[in-house]
Amino acid sequence: MSTPNLPDAVCLFEEPRAPNPRRVNIFIAEKGIEIERHVLDLIEGAHKAPDYLSKVGVPQVPALELEDGTILTESQAICRYLEALYPEPNMMGATPYETAVIDMWQRRVEFGLFAAVTATFRHTNPHMSALEDQVPEWGEINRRRIPVHLQRLDARLAESPYVAAERFTVADITAIVAIDFLRIVRERVPEELTNLADWIGRVRARPSCTLPGKAA
Numbered sequence: 001m002s003t004p005n006l007p008d009a010v011c012l013f014e015e016p017r018a019p020n021p022r023r024v025n026i027f028i029a030e031k032g033i034e035i036e037r038h039v040l041d042l043i044e045g046a047h048k049a050p051d052y053l054s055k056v057g058v059p060q061v062p063a064l065e066l067e068d069g070t071i072l073t074e075s076q077a078i079c080r081y082l083e084a085l086y087p088e089p090n091m092m093g094a095t096p097y098e099t100a101v102i103d104m105w106q107r108r109v110e111f112g113l114f115a116a117v118t119a120t121f122r123h124t125n126p127h128m129s130a131l132e133d134q135v136p137e138w139g140e141i142n143r144r145r146i147p148v149h150l151q152r153l154d155a156r157l158a159e160s161p162y163v164a165a166e167r168f169t170v171a172d173i174t175a176i177v178a179i180d181f182l183r184i185v186r187e188r189v190p191e192e193l194t195n196l197a198d199w200i201g202r203v204r205a206r207p208s209c210t211l212p213g214k215a216a
């Protein structure tokens with residue numbers, strides 16, 4: 001099933017353990033879409049190889065290749081495209097109001113918690129020196145921001161069953177990917193954040209959110 005005037009997605013360039021490709025992979029799983037995958041070894045620098053760079057334009061994953069040769073990067077743009085091609089289940093808003101509220105929460109989570117966790121990882125993990133001009137102090141500044149963002153999410157989840165709506169949406173995907181990555185930066189959700197803990201339990205039970213490498 002696809003929208004007739006939009007080219008189909010033919011291949012996703014990705015690395016399943018990396019946070020941004022995981023966002024797109026969860027979205028794809030929720031939609032029940034079949035897309036061919038091409039996995040790149042980021043530590044080996046496969047995303048910086050001349051053939052990948054000339055095709056994709058930026059040394060990053062995920063990248064979605066379309067039937068007509070167009071390459072889409074930026075996880076949110078890829079999800080937006082797939083939402084248009086495969087509208088059900090709705091993940092990004094069915095009305096102008098819903099679309100705006102989901103977009104607001106998705107951006108709050110991405111530029112808040114997700115950015116803090118990924119910057120902590122990029123600037124403090126020794127393996128990431130292959131990919132990042134590391135500034136450990138910047139990593140630690142971001143580490144200190146994590147609890148603040150977790151508290152904000154817990155407060156939101158006291159009033160709403162999911163981050164942006166009454167149902168699971170793209171904002172929940174960004175949040176669970178950031179939260180699952182806490183383990184990699186040796187951080188955890190404080191026990192007193194019970195709304196968040198409850199939400200994590202429900203979200204992790206979704207087959208789409210199984211961690212890469214773990215059996216479904």
Ligand SMILES: N[C@@H](CCC(=O)N[C@@H](CS)C(=O)NCC(=O)O)C(=O)O
Nearest residue numbers: 018019020060061062074075076131
């Ligand atoms: N804004 C982009 C970010 C993509 C991104 O940073 N991807 C990481 C993996 S999570 C990457 O390709 N890193 C390679 C590098 O930093 O050299 C998105 O939303 O997809």
